[in-house]
Amino acid sequence: MKIDLTSKTALVTGSTQGIGFAIARGLANAGASVVLNGLTKDEVDHAIERLQSELPTAEISGVVANVATAEGVAALKAAVPAVDILINNAGIYGQQDFFETPDDVWLRMYEINVMGGVRTARAYLQGMAERGWGRVVFISSESALNVPVDMLHYATTKTANLTVSRGLAKRMAGTGVTVNAVLPGPTLSDGLQALLKEEQEKSGLSMEETAAAFVVAHRPTSLIRRAASMEEVANLVIYLSSPQASATTGAALRVDGGVVDTVA
Template structure:
């Protein structure tokens, strides 16, 4: 199967680093015209340059805007009025004791992880329906199903994404527009790699040993028994964004290495 997204436009929020950057690069490699998004112009420019260098002939642009705010989302939509593919990837996480998590943190996480996708889907989905083609993908997490006790507020937002995604999919009935969620598990993004390196240094281990121990201790049900790469997550997302995924709609697709021990 060869995925060809030539002629399609894509927006990936939070795509200057990590999973979002790998998704943007994957979509560009498949021929889509991609808009990279991040909070600062410097990081956006750097990410655009990196993709242009990595993917020969890539059509890639950038918009600096914080999608955690109404103003940021409005800036993004004003600059980019229409897209065929929307990847709601922007998100934050932070381990924090439930009893020490104030209202402000709950609101901040909800605005960033949930409302960013709500606002952008509201802005772009009607155009997709009128054109009778489009893809919306929410980057959720296995934490949506296995709510982590060390960051309940984060798990709540990831579960909310599944609800929004499934609800939006119901609005696509009989069209060529799809809305899905992808649920990564522990993934070796830049931030996680730094965390694992620090862990390895503290415990006198190699990075590989520290990563393996972390998965065994905190995600013992993992079948993968390692962190996924950002490219492995991006591969799933690029497929879901393609024409070839037309029969996949309203789904919560797992890319979490078999951590979740349920049949469906």
């Protein structure tokens, strides 16, 4: 299967590093014109430079905008009036006991992880429908289904991503626009590497080995017994962004290494 996204414009929110950057790289490698997004000019400029150095012929641009605010999404829409592919990747996470998690932490996570995707979808989906083609992917998490007790606020937002994506898929029925959610499991992202850095240095193991030990200890239902790479997550997103995925919509697709113990 050869995925060709030539002539398509793709916007990936929160894409200056981590899974978002890997997705942007994959989309650009498939020929899409890619718009990176981040919170600061330095972050965006650095990400553009990095991606352009890897893919010299790719068409890459960037927009500084905070999708957690209505003003930020308005600025994003003004800079990029229309896109064919929207990847709602921007998000935050954190471990905190339920009884020690105040309202402001819940609300901030909801604004970024849920409303960011709601606002960008509202900004771009109608244009996709008018043109008769579009792809939208929400980056959720296996935590949406396999709720971690120390991350209830995070898991709640990721379950909300599934509701929004399924509902939008139904709303866009028959328009040529598909909407799906991807649920990564433990992934060797920049965030996980930072979390495990001290442990890795103490153990003398490689980061991949340290992450595998972390998965075995904290996600014992994993069937691959390791963390996924960011590219493995991105691969599924690139497929869902392609013409080949035209019959897949309203789906919640896991790339979790089998962590969620279910047959569906």
